[in-house]
Amino acid sequence: MTAITAQASSTSWFTLLARRRVALAILALAALLFVAPYEALATNIIIYGLFALGCNLLLGYTGLLSFGQAAFFGLGAYGCGLSIVHGGAPVLVALAIGVVSAIFGAALIGAMVIRSRGIYFAMVTLALGQCVSAILYEADFWTGGENGLRGIAASVANFGVFKVNLVDPTQKFFFVLAFVALALILVERLLASPFGITLEAIRENEKRVIACGYDAQATKWLVFVLSGAICGLAGALYAIHLSIVPIDIVNYHNSGLVVMMSLLGGINTFFGPFIGAAIFLMLEDVVSKFTSHWQLVVGLLFIALVLFFPRGVWGTLLARMRSRS
Amino acid sequence: MSAAPIFEVKNVWVQFGGFSALSDVSLAFQPGQLTSIIGPNGAGKSTFFNVLSGSIKPTAGSVFALGHDITRMPQHKITRLGVAKSFQITSVFPQLSVLDNVRIAMQGAGRRFDLWTKRDSMIEQIDKAIEVLERVGLADRIERTAGTMAHGEQRALEMAMALALQPKALLLDEPTAGMSPEETRDMMDLIVGLAAERTVILVEHKMKLVMGISDRIIVLHHGEILADDKPAGIRANSEVRRVYLGEES
Numbered sequence: 159m160t161a162i163t164a165q166a167s168s169t170s171w172f173t174l175l176a177r178r179r180v181a182l183a184i185l186a187l188a189a190l191l192f193v194a195p196y197e198a199l200a201t202n203i204i205i206y207g208l209f210a211l212g213c214n215l216l217l218g219y220t221g222l223l224s225f226g227q228a229a230f231f232g233l234g235a236y237g238c239g240l241s242i243v244h245g246g247a248p249v250l251v252a253l254a255i256g257v258v259s260a261i262f263g264a265a266l267i268g269a270m271v272i273r274s275r276g277i278y279f280a281m282v283t284l285a286l287g288q289c290v291s292a293i294l295y296e297a298d299f300w301t302g303g304e305n306g307l308r309g310i311a312a313s314v315a316n317f318g319v320f321k322v323n324l325v326d327p328t329q330k331f332f333f334v335l336a337f338v339a340l341a342l343i344l345v346e347r348l349l350a351s352p353f354g355i356t357l358e359a360i361r362e363n364e365k366r367v368i369a370c371g372y373d374a375q376a377t378k379w380l381v382f383v384l385s386g387a388i389c390g391l392a393g394a395l396y397a398i399h400l401s402i403v404p405i406d407i408v409n410y411h412n413s414g415l416v417v418m419m420s421l422l423g424g425i426n427t428f429f430g431p432f433i434g435a436a437i438f439l440m441l442e443d444v445v446s447k448f449t450s451h452w453q454l455v456v457g458l459l460f461i462a463l464v465l466f467f468p469r470g471v472w473g474t475l476l477a478r479m480r481s482r483s
Numbered sequence: 484m485s486a487a488p489i490f491e492v493k494n495v496w497v498q499f500g501g502f503s504a505l506s507d508v509s510l511a512f513q514p515g516q517l518t519s520i521i522g523p524n525g526a527g528k529s530t531f532f533n534v535l536s537g538s539i540k541p542t543a544g545s546v547f548a549l550g551h552d553i554t555r556m557p558q559h560k561i562t563r564l565g566v567a568k569s570f571q572i573t574s575v576f577p578q579l580s581v582l583d584n585v586r587i588a589m590q591g592a593g594r595r596f597d598l599w600t601k602r603d604s605m606i607e608q609i610d611k612a613i614e615v616l617e618r619v620g621l622a623d624r625i626e627r628t629a630g631t632m633a634h635g636e637q638r639a640l641e642m643a644m645a646l647a648l649q650p651k652a653l654l655l656d657e658p659t660a661g662m663s664p665e666e667t668r669d670m671m672d673l674i675v676g677l678a679a680e681r682t683v684i685l686v687e688h689k690m691k692l693v694m695g696i697s698d699r700i701i702v703l704h705h706g707e708i709l710a711d712d713k714p715a716g717i718r719a720n721s722e723v724r725r726v727y728l729g730e731e732s
Contacts, residue, residue, distance in 0.1 A: 352590045352597040352605075355579070359587045362576035369536075369570070370591035371562035371648065380596070 172483030180346045183429050184339045188332075190436070197327035198399075199443055201334050203436045205396050208338045210419045210431030211345060212388030217417065218425035219349065220381050221361030223280045225413045226267065226287025230260040230386040232408030234393030236294055239307045239403045244300065249315040249324070253337070253394045260390020261383060263290065268382035272375055284410055291408040307403040324398065334395050341388055346428070348384070357381055389416075422463060424473025433472040437463075487550065489514045489652050489682045490535055495544030497530050497706075504530040505541070506706045514651075517678035519685045519693035522703035523727055529571060531703065532656050532686045536568040537561040549651060563592065567650035571657050571686075573637045575644070577630025581621060584629050584640055585612040588647035612647065619643045619673060635666035642673060652682040659692065671696060690727065694718065702727065 175182065187204050194200035209231055216222040237259030241247040247255065267290075271282045294301050301307050315322040315333055322333045348354050356377055359367045368374050397403050406412065415438075423434025441459060446452040467474040488511035497505040504527045512518055522528050533539035534546060537558040545554045549564050562568075576584050589608055594600065616622050619639040624632065629640055638658060645653055658674065659667040675696050677683060687693050693700060693714075700717045702710040704727075710720050717723055 347601075348598050350601050350603070351599055352594045352602060354598075355583060355587055355602060356590075356595065358579060359576050362578055363574055365538075366570070366574045366576065366644075367587070367591075368559045369562060369568055369574075370588045370644065371559050372591050372595055373557070373559050377595070 170483040172480055179428055180342050183342055183432070184335070186429070187335060187338060187432065191328065191331055194440070195443065197331050199439065201327070201331045201399050203439050204331075204334055204338050204432070205392050205399060206416070206419060206435035206439060207432030208341055208395070209389055209392035210416050210423065210435050211341065212385045212392060213416045214420045214425055214431045215345065215357075215381060215385045215388065217420055218427070218430075219354070219361065220357040220378065222378065222382070223276075223417070224271075224283040224382075224385075225280050225410060225417065226271075226283030226285075226290075227385070227389050227416055228408055228410060228412035229267065229287035229290035230264050230389035231393035231396070231412065231416075232290060232294060232403075233263040233386075234260040234390030235397040235403045235407060236301060236307060236393075237390070238394035239310045239397040240300060242310050242312060242397075243307060249312050249398060250317070252312070253391070253398070256394025256397065257387055257390045260393065261387050264383045264386020264390075265379075268379045268386070272379045272382060284413065287408075287413055288410055291405075291410070294408055295405055301403075301405075304405055306405050307397075310397055310401045310403070312398045312401060330399065334399065337391060337395055341391060345388070349428070353377070353380075418460070420470075422460065422470055424467075424470025424476070426469065427473045427476055430470050430472035434470065437471060486514055488512055488547075489549060490684070491547040492531075492534065493545050493547075495534060495541045495546065497527075497534060497539060498542045503706050505534070507544075508706070508708060509544075510701065510708070510711070512652075512682060512684060514682050516698040517675075517683045517685065517696060518699045518701065519687055519697040520701045520703060521687055521690050521693060521727070522709070524688070525705075526703040527706040528686045528688075528703055529656060530706075532568075532654060532684075535684065536566065536654050562648065565649075565651035566654065567645040567648040567652070568654040569638075569641050569645050569656060569658055571660060573634065573641060575629045575637055575640050577628070579629060580625065581616065581627050581629050581632070581640055582609070582612055582625040585615055585643050585647050588644035592648060615643045615647050618646065620669070635662050635670075638662060638666070638670065639673075642670070646677070650681065652684065653677060655683065655685045657687055658685070659687075659689075667692070
């Protein structure tokens with residue numbers, strides 16, 4: 159009763175837009191195709207944005223800093239790529255295998271790490287992530303080792319009623335975007351559910367959550383697996399996108415990169431991870447054309463952005479818009 | 484007074500290193516009573532409270548609640564038996580709304596792993612949460628961010644969260660800590676009202692506060708039971724006066 163009227167009375171243009179944030183996010187990502195200098199970069203951005211979205215489910219919503227998410231991105235990519243290279247799987251099946259591989263990895267690693275907290279959690283996820291990396295590196299008969307997994311033949315995705323030509327960069331972009339959109343819709347639904355608010359409650363005060371009768375460990379484990387699934391989907395799409403899987407995507411550098419993208423965009427926001435991915439990858443693309451020391455330039459810009467946008471670029475903009483609306 | 488006890492503590496020891504915070508404490512709590520546990524600083528009050536709520540596991544001895552052995556039971560399961568607690572240090576979800584704070588406590592009893600229902604559509608739960616907030620006098624604060632409220636209001640919110648669990652037993656650790664005299668009075672009134680419907684165990688430092696409202700008072704001193712009596716008996720107890728009343732009126 160009262161809650162409904164209270165909501166209606168405080169409706170502003172900002173809240174109206176916020177309620178349509180998934181649709182707006184998908185439109186904004188589709189527009190990337192025209193903003194980015196070339197299609198492959200746009201595809202890269204939405205894949206890394208998805209990766210950061212998965213990471214942010216842990217970092218922003220549950221308050222868990224994992225430095226091992228590259229392992230699940232990698233398991234997704236290798237699961238997908240291996241099933242095509244060695245099993246001749248169709249693209250859609252390969253994507254599913256990639257996601258399932260990441261889910262298994264996250265379920266196993268999650269069970270081992272979920273009891274540790276804070277910096278220990280970050281370190282244990284990093285260490286176990288590196289184990290996954292080492293295994294994929296050593297299994298070079300299957301994975302190609304340091305040369306990466308090559309020869310992923312993914313030129314057509316067959317949906318039955320229609321086919322997508324993945325050789326065409328625009329079609330490939332929309333193919334990837336469809337999966338990103340699906341993930342966005344599911345994550346939005348998850349965040350709006352009783353489970354979603356439980357995650358935020360754990361971030362705010364885990365002891366209190368336990369005192370309310372929740373099994374905090376089980377909740378954290380489940381969100382770890384869900385995050386792993388999203389990171390895995392991003393990795394699987396990446397394998398399709400590149401047609402190869404470079405071994406360094408499983409490395410902790412990639413885990414750090416995705417954390418940085420999330421922070422850059424704003425970890426307490428829904429769309430921030432995509433903004434962070436877009437800024438980083440566009441900067442990398444533009445600056446590396448002028449100098450091989452692009453990391454220095456990007457690093458300095460990163461420092462500046464963190465100084466002037468403490469809540470991340472998107473997070474800070476949202477806060478300003480909210481106070482004005 | 485022959486009903487099955489709601490809590491039973493048998494020969495409980497809690498040791499931190501070589502120090503015994505509780506030494507061979509045995510107590511039973513009858514349903515429906517308001518029992519206060521008092522004692523000077525360092526008497527073991529909070530330790531005893533934490534043993535009942537399950538956040539400290541005893542070194543030796545056993546603890547029963549509502550007919551279950553909770554000695555080694557994980558805390559969240561003890562809560563689900565119907566034991567709610569408030570914290571000594573204010574403990575809410577500061578960045579979430581007051582309404583969400585209460586709703587999280589409510590769903591702890593049921594829809595913990597519901598990943599699909601939209602919370603906006605759970606009208607019944609929203610209404611119940613508002614009812615609980617009305618009870619503690621926060622009905623006009625539902626949209627506020629919990630962390631931005633005054634200290635006394637946050638304590639009241641905490642009480643609402645404990646109530647939202649619909650507990651059979653309510654454990655309160657110094658619920659009036661840091662409150663103004665006026666807020667303290669409101670809180671004590673609320674506690675008396677709550678005690679009419681359920682078992683309440685109250686840990687308190689200030690003896691004056693609990694004298695008028697308790698059915699039974701237990702005085703702890705150096706981790707042992709010094710006295711266990713009705714308020715009148717405690718007031719007359721010379722031992723209690725010596726260790727406790729002597730230092731603070």
